Amino acid sequence: MGLTRDFFIYLSQNKALNSGAKRWGLKMGAQSVVAGTNIKEMVESVKALNAHGISATIDNLGEFVFQKEEALEAKEQILAVIKAIHENNLDAHISLKPTQLGLDIEYTFCVDNLREIVALAHEYNIFINFDMEDYGHLKPSFDIIDELSVDYDNIGTVIQAYFYESEENIKRYKDYRLRIVKGAYKEPENLAYQDKREIDQNYIRLIEYHLLNGKFTSIATHDHQVINHVKAFAKKHQIPKDKYEFQMLYGFRKDLQLELAKEGFNFCTYVPFGKDWYGYFMRRLAERPQNLNLVFKQVFNKRTNTLLGIGAGAFIAGRVSKKN
Numbered sequence: 673m674g675l676t677r678d679f680f681i682y683l684s685q686n687k688a689l690n691s692g693a694k695r696w697g698l699k700m701g702a703q704s705v706v707a708g709t710n711i712k713e714m715v716e717s718v719k720a721l722n723a724h725g726i727s728a729t730i731d732n733l734g735e736f737v738f739q740k741e742e743a744l745e746a747k748e749q750i751l752a753v754i755k756a757i758h759e760n761n762l763d764a765h766i767s768l769k770p771t772q773l774g775l776d777i778e779y780t781f782c783v784d785n786l787r788e789i790v791a792l793a794h795e796y797n798i799f800i801n802f803d804m805e806d807y808g809h810l811k812p813s814f815d816i817i818d819e820l821s822v823d824y825d826n827i828g829t830v831i832q833a834y835f836y837e838s839e840e841n842i843k844r845y846k847d848y849r850l851r852i853v854k855g856a857y858k859e860p861e862n863l864a865y866q867d868k869r870e871i872d873q874n875y876i877r878l879i880e881y882h883l884l885n886g887k888f889t890s891i892a893t894h895d896h897q898v899i900n901h902v903k904a905f906a907k908k909h910q911i912p913k914d915k916y917e918f919q920m921l922y923g924f925r926k927d928l929q930l931e932l933a934k935e936g937f938n939f940c941t942y943v944p945f946g947k948d949w950y951g952y953f954m955r956r957l958a959e960r961p962q963n964l965n966l967v968f969k970q971v972f973n974k975r976t977n978t979l980l981g982i983g984a985g986a987f988i989a990g991r992v993s994k995k996n
Contacts, residue, residue, distance in 0.1 A: 705924070706733070706922070706945055707922050711753060711756050713945065714753070714756075715756055717922070718730065718764050724933055725933045725934075726933050727764060727917075728762070728763065729764065729766070729940055730943050731767045732750050733945065733951075734769070737772050737774065738777060743773050743774035746773060747789060751792055753766065754766060758798070764943070765799035766789075766799070766800050767803050768786075768789070769802075770786065773789070775816075779812060782816065783819060783820070790827060791824070793826055797826070799827075801827075802816070802817055803829075804829060805857065806857040806859065807859050807863050810835075817829055817845075828850055828851070829850060829851075830852070830853055831850055831878055831882075833874045833875035834854060834874070835864050839874070839877070839881075843881070843885075847886070848887055849887055849888040850888070850889060851892050851919065852879050852890065853892045876901065879902060879905075883915065888916065889915065890917050890918075890919050891916060891919065892920070892942070894920055913937060917938035917940050919942055920941060920942065921944075922941050
């Protein structure tokens with residue numbers, strides 16, 4: 673599993689492969705996991721989910737933002753998405769990454785961009801979720817949340833179960849709406865659990881803590897065993913259904929998504945859209961390689977396999993080089 677995880681993380685961070693995927697776009701079959709390349713297509717996808725009683729958290733995909741022009745373009749796109757949610761009366765909110773808005777460029781520049789986004793969303797009563805990235809971006813991302821929370825209450829974030837400090841952070845942010853995930857980046861053993869069993873155990877601990885003590889809990893998982901555990905735990909502790917929701921990725925386990933919504937549970941689908949889908953998708957495979965089985969026939973074709981083949985060759989060569 674370690675090799676598989678490392679391989680997909682490598683692919684997610686490879687700029688050449690990201691560029692190739694962007695050029696081929698939906699010709700690679702990405703429509704199975706990405707809800708369109710533009711706002712119009714995304715809106716139709718969200719309307720289809722809403723028709724089944726499923727809400728959406730919308731991610732305007734973007735990778736490797738190191739130029740102010742790119743960050744400003746991303747900001748304008750997200751502002752347009754907020755307006756589209758409002759104008760189309762969608763049951764949806766926003767998920768975004770601070771790095772896409774300039775965190776790797778300049779902290780103050782990033783805060784200004786995010787403030788503009790959060791302010792417009794607040795005006796329309798739309799929630800903004802700050803996705804967490806690798807450990808190097810963790811503290812500045814939390815700092816931004818602390819700063820913006822002084823003026824706005826429509827902000828939440830993500831707690832990643834593989835970090836040792838996640839228990840401390842979930843207590844610190846218990847009064848926020850939180851999405852709890854296992855984690856999708858490669859982190860060193862001095863910062864994060866490496867063993868799947870330990871990650872899974874901490875994941876359950878964090879979920880249970882926030883269900884009992886937190887504001888609102890988004891449980892992001894495709895694992896039916898985790899879902900069944902949460903159902904039983906919530907029933908035992910008389911936690912009302914309006915205090916939590918289940919989340920899954922767009923295009924994954926569609927039948928289970930519909931089943932949970934029909935059972936009366938709050939359900940939210942993570943809806944990515946745009947041309948920069950490749951890094952996002954590879955991290956999902958790194959996070960849980962079993963996801964590969966869920967979408968393999970839908971997504972992978974000759975061109976995809978060519979990219980994976982190139983990536984595998986570079987990845988293996990890199991590992992051999994390091995060993996020598």
